[in-house]
Amino acid sequence: MKRWLLLFLVATSLWGATQSMSPRTFETLNTINGLLEANQSSQAKQLLTSTIAQTAPQKSYDLAFLYNTQAGLAIQEGNYTHAIASYQTALDFGVLPSSMQTNMRYTMAQLALQLARYAQSLDYLAVWEAENNMTHEAAKLKMVAYLGLEQPKNALIWTDKAIALKSEHDLTLLQNRLALELQLGLDSRAIDTLKLLIEQFEPKRDYYKQLSYLYQKEGQTRKGTAILESAYQIGLLKEYDEILQLAQLLHYDGAPIKAAALLQRATPPIDKAKAHWEYMAQLFLSSRENAKAIKALQTRDALSPEPKTAMLLAQLMAADAQWAGCISYAKRLDTPQGKMLLGTCYAESGERKEAQKIFSSMVEDTRYGKNAKLWLESLRNQE
Template identity: 30%
Template sequence: MNTKNLTGKLFLSLLLVSILTVVGPFIASAKAEQKFENVKTRQVPAIRAKVYDQLARAQAFADEGKTVEAIEALDNVQGKLSSMNSYERAMLWNFYAFIYYQQEQYPQAVTHFEKVIAESPIPEPFEMSTLFSLAQLEMMQGHYDQTITYLDRWETLNKNEVPASNYYLKAQAMYQQKSFDKASDYINQAIAVIEKEDKVAEENWYVLQRAAYYELKQPEKVKDVLVKMVKYFNKPEYWTQLSGMYGELGQEKQQLAILESAYQQGYVKSAGDINNLAQLYYYHGAPFKGAELLEKAMDNGVVEKNLRNMKFLAQSWTLAQEQDKAIPVLMAAAEMSDDGELYAQLGQLYLNMEKWSEAIAETEKALEKGGLSNPGTAYLVLGMALYNQEDYVASMHNLGLAEKYDNSKHMAKQWKQYVLAEQTNASRLESVGA
């Protein structure tokens, strides 16, 4: 997971809060005589207006993209460090950190944020926002232990309910450390805080929740999260993932229903997803729909016309009782194959259709190409087709060959008796006629 992208926007917004929102109430007017203000039981020195003006000047440079000038302005303020109070010094380090963050110089930003929280006293809101910024920065740099440390420190200062964002950051850190059980606990708490208010959490939060459940090998919970993701975000990948999870759970009817719904919305586009849907149609008694889907995808160049796909398409058309559509596909697949199995299937198909000559031709191709798992069956098909052409001698010969194989021996013997009887009757009739 890309933690840098996930935390960057939230970090920048909170960083601006620490500079703009927290600072305002503590700027002393030029005529102010008081030195401290009471903030959450802390006595905090006020920021003098002249110091703030110099810091604001640096900020203006930074906003204009004049980084060098901004740093020079801050360096000028730093030259008067000995005359500054703790809050003023903390704000100086905070401005440095902000500028370094803008320049993506994260280690320097961390260093200066650490200087902020090292100053004392400073307002608690300021310290807390800085701690949270540090947690996010450490997260972005892959320092997960430090992330947790800063968040825990933040929570010791917090007087209210822990916000969802804290739980989310902790969940990210734990996930990256492969502490999936803890990651799951924290992300569940984060999402619960949001959903308790009848709101939807950020999409990435559900992504993390799903990932944690997946690593914990809890497919039922993965499925439940994906149900939400489909409802809230309606993305193609969530539909196909949900279908896959139903399949993993053995809930194949739901698997088909979800994937078919995704197809109707135009979400099933990849060769893999199309093949999955076609197979689901096949195994749930709708081979015609699967064959149509697969053939259309092949014609559009989405699904490759390779041997495996062509075999499955032929099987689908055959099961759908669409022999006229199955035959050309099976012929094309047979030519691709290194063995004669598909020619043997064609022979059986033609036999069932009572097309004796075609059955004989395709079965002979099968035997010539070789590599048959059940050659006895091929000889049996030949014997039966030749019998129907009243070529009794050739039929008996092939039935005799079929009799040599265990899987076709019994049927071959029965057919030999039948053919022999028919041959005898034909000879007798011929004799009488003569």
């Protein structure tokens, strides 16, 4: 505030060469400046108010500067409504230099934004813009005003202009542009903005995740996976669900071994441990690594034994000719399919009597009876 008023007094003395200001008004402004320097704002305000009341209406030049000063004091107090009114009164006299008038309207535009008077702010800026080249800061003001008016398309136009008017990249503006692009469904533009944010600023997990999502949405799944891989490699993906998502994308892209290796380094939360080991087994099976799939399922089974897991383990061990293991898990199954599997494992392991008992109990089964009879006949032929 002090700096502003000192500049103001210097400007007043310069303009005095062509404009007439009474010595009394000039001295009053100088006194006000001294009071402000001494932190006596209330006395300065009282003096200004009384001076305005005592100044003759025909002294429009004096009054214009007095109201301009009153606006400055109102800003200092945070009374933006009063500041705008004082500026408007100063402007209505029509005697101030044009450059000063446009600058006052620029300040009024800033104050109107603070009061959420967005349309009014744009009106003030339009007058300012008619006599000045657009600047980075003014473009930002228009962006904020259009955001306040909930006009995202116009807000994006002025965000782009604000970015173009600044030599270096502005993080906040790029983040605003991204939000508007996403709101408007401009995915291709949003991809470019996210790439710029990643290249120019400190990498953030959300940028990578959002970029990956947009690539996948555009049908560029491999690019989406590669982006998340990059995030993982630089340590941005640490949560289990994030690593699981990346593993699923790798699996979808035909890289189950890579996905399994990724998940082997992750520690699932307790409530997701069973699903984790089931998925690990699935990945190993997709990679034709049955031994690792069996180990994964055994870990899963140790957490909470269930018939489904026992069936998978019995089937995998049978396929691997691990008859003892197959028998161990098949014994836990109390279903026709499970009994047939147990009988098969007994037969293949050479335990014919146990196999015969199982198959004999199954000959009346509507689904497996015929197969059970064939097994019994085969076992008799081996005697």
